Amino acid sequence: MASHILGNKTITDRILCSWIRCRRKAWLDQNENNRKKVWSAHRALQLDHQHKSLEGFLKNSPQKGIEGLKKGAREVVGVRLKGLTALGLNIEGHPLLLQRIKGKSFWGEFSYIPITVRQGHRITRENRLSLAFWGYLIEQFQKFEVKYGLAISKVNNDLKVEKIIFTKKIKTELLDSLERINQDISKEDPPALTSDRKKCTLCSWKELCDEKANQEGDLSEVNGIGAKRKNILQEVGISNLNELASTNPIDLSKKLSNYGEAHEKVAAQLINQARVQINLVPKQLGEWIILPELKFAKGVLIYDIESDPDAKHDFLHGFLLLRRRDNGEWSLDDAKYKPILNIENNNEKAVWNKLKHRLKAFQDLPVLHYGQTELLSFYKLAKRQGESEKEIKMMTVNFIDIHARLKGGWLLPLSNYSLKNVAQWLNFKWTYKGSNGARALLWWRQWKRSVKIRNQKSNKLDWILKYNQDDCIATWKIADWLLNNK
Numbered sequence: 001m002a003s004h005i006l007g008n009k010t011i012t013d014r015i016l017c018s019w020i021r022c023r024r025k026a027w028l029d030q031n032e033n034n035r036k037k038v039w040s041a042h043r044a045l046q047l048d049h050q051h052k053s054l055e056g057f058l059k060n061s062p063q064k065g066i067e068g069l070k071k072g073a074r075e076v077v078g079v080r081l082k083g084l085t086a087l088g089l090n091i092e093g094h095p096l097l098l099q100r101i102k103g104k105s106f107w108g109e110f111s112y113i114p115i116t117v118r119q120g121h122r123i124t125r126e127n128r129l130s131l132a133f134w135g136y137l138i139e140q141f142q143k144f145e146v147k148y149g150l151a152i153s154k155v156n157n158d159l160k161v162e163k164i165i166f167t168k169k170i171k172t173e174l175l176d177s178l179e180r181i182n183q184d185i186s187k188e189d190p191p192a193l194t195s196d197r198k199k200c201t202l203c204s205w206k207e208l209c210d211e212k213a214n215q216e217g218d219l220s221e222v223n224g225i226g227a228k229r230k231n232i233l234q235e236v237g238i239s240n241l242n243e244l245a246s247t248n249p250i251d252l253s254k255k256l257s258n259y260g261e262a263h264e265k266v267a268a269q270l271i272n273q274a275r276v277q278i279n280l281v282p283k284q285l286g287e288w289i290i291l292p293e294l295k296f297a298k299g300v301l302i303y304d305i306e307s308d309p310d311a312k313h314d315f316l317h318g319f320l321l322l323r324r325r326d327n328g329e330w331s332l333d334d335a336k337y338k339p340i341l342n343i344e345n346n347n348e349k350a351v352w353n354k355l356k357h358r359l360k361a362f363q364d365l366p367v368l369h370y371g372q373t374e375l376l377s378f379y380k381l382a383k384r385q386g387e388s389e390k391e392i393k394m395m396t397v398n399f400i401d402i403h404a405r406l407k408g409g410w411l412l413p414l415s416n417y418s419l420k421n422v423a424q425w426l427n428f429k430w431t432y433k434g435s436n437g438a439r440a441l442l443w444w445r446q447w448k449r450s451v452k453i454r455n456q457k458s459n460k461l462d463w464i465l466k467y468n469q470d471d472c473i474a475t476w477k478i479a480d481w482l483l484n485n486k
C-alpha cells in the first residue's frame with residue numbers, strides 16, 4: 001500500500017546530510033521520537049575533528065550572526081539562514097563558518113562563501129552538497145552569486161583547504177535531492193532499511209533499525225550478506241531469513257551461479273548460517289582441531305592495537321601474557337597485561353625496538369589477535385623500519401587470527417562475528433559499559449587535548465588501557481571457547 005503524504009516540511013542542512021547517508025535516517029530524524037536515538041561516539045569524534053580543523057584554520061575569533069555579515073567581518077559563525085527553492089520548498093541552514101571574499105553583496109564590496117570540515121581522507125557527496133546548500137541560501141540572502149565553498153581538514157599539523165566549485169551539475173543534483181527528500185520525509189512510513197547495513201554502525205538509530213531488521217528477518221541480518229548479495233538474493237526470489245533457511249542448497253547454488261563463482265560457492269553456507277540464526281544453536285563445520293598450536297603451548301600472548309586512523313597513528317600495542325599452569329589448565333587469574341604506548345608517534349624506531357624485544361622474549365608462544373588489523377599494522381611498521389620480508393615472516397610466524405579460525409570452523413547464531421558481538425554472546429562484559437573502538441579513540445583525542453595541550457589531569461588514558469586489556473581478554477574468551485568446543 002502506498003504511504004500517505006504528510007505535507008511539506010522545512011528541509012534543513014542536517015536533514016540533507018542524514019538523507020545522503022541513508023534515506024531512512026532523514027525520515028527518522030524528522031519524524032521519530034528522539035529518545036529512541038542512542039549516543040554514538042562517531043558524532044563526538046566528528047565534532048572533535050571539526051573543532052580542531054576550525055581552530056587550525058581561523059587566525060582570529062570569528063564574529064557572530066547576521067550583524068557580523070552586515071559589518072563585513074572576515075569570518076562569521078552562528079548564522080541561521082532561511083530560504084526557498086525554485087519549486088517553493090522551505091529550506092533552512094546553519095553554515096558552520098562563512099568567510100568574506102572580494103566581490104559584491106547586498107551590503108557592499110564584499111561577499112561570503114561557506115566553509116565545511118571534511119571528515120576522512122576524501123571530499124564526499126555530503127561535503128559537496130551541504131556546501132552547495134549553504135551557498136544557495138547565502139545567495140538568496142546577500143543577493144549575489146556564490147561560486148564556490150571550501151572544505152578544510154586538519155590532521156596532526158597538516159591543514160588542508162580544498163575549493164569546491166558549485167558547478168551546474170552540483171546545483172542540479174542539490175535541487176533534485178531536495179525534491180526527493182521532501183517526498184521521503186513527508187511520507188507516513190519510513191523508507192526501508194539501507195541495503196548497506198555497514199553504515200548503521202555509525203548511526204544513532206541503530207538500535208531501532210536492528211530491532212526492525214530482526215523482527216522482519218531482514219536478509220542483511222544474516223552473517224555474510226552485504227548490500228550486493230542481498231539484492232542478488234531478492235532477485236532470485238528470496239526475501240527474508242526464513243525463506244533463505246528453507247531453500248534447497250543445490251537450487252540456490254544453481255541460481256547464484258549466474259552471478260559469479262563467489263556467490264555460487266557460498267550458497268550452502270548462507271543457508272546454514274540462516275538456519276543457525278533461526279535455531280540459535282552453533283554449528284561446527286568439520287571435525288578438525290581449530291587451534292592445534294595451543295595443544296602443547298606453554299602460554300599465549302594476546303595482541304590488540306588501538307589506533308587513530310586519521311592521524312595514521314597506532315598509539316597503543318596491548319599485550320596480555322597468559323601462562324599455562326603445570327596441570328595444563330588455563331586461567332585468566334594468571335594473566336599479565338603489558339602495554340606498549342606510542343604517545344608521540346615521533347619515535348617509531350623506539351616503539352619498534354620494544355615490540356621486537358617483546359616478541360623475542362616470548363618467541364615460543366602463539367600470538368593471538370582478532371581480525372587482520374594487528375598483523376597488517378605490524379607488517380607495515382616492520383616495513384617502515386626496513387625489515388626484510390624474511391625477517392617479518394619469522395617474527396609473525398606464531399600469529400594466529402582467532403576471527404579467521406572461528407569463521408573457518410563454526411557458524412554462530414549471530415548476525416556478525418565482530419569481537420564485541422561474539423564475546424558478548426559468550427557473556428563477556430567490558431569494564432566500561434558501551435565501550436568500543438570509536439569511544440576509545442574519542443578518549444584518546446580528549447586525553448591528548450586535556451593533558452598535552454591544556455596541561456590538565458585526565459584519567460582517560462587509564463580507561464583506554466582498561467578497554468584494550470578487555471579486548472585482549474575477550475579475544476582469549478573466544479579462543480578458550482574454541483578450545484573447549486572442538
Ligand code: SF4
Pocket residue numbers: 021022023024025026028192193194197199200203204205206207209210
Ligand atoms: S541505522 Fe542504518 S538503516 Fe537505520 S537509519 Fe541508520 S543508517 Fe539507516
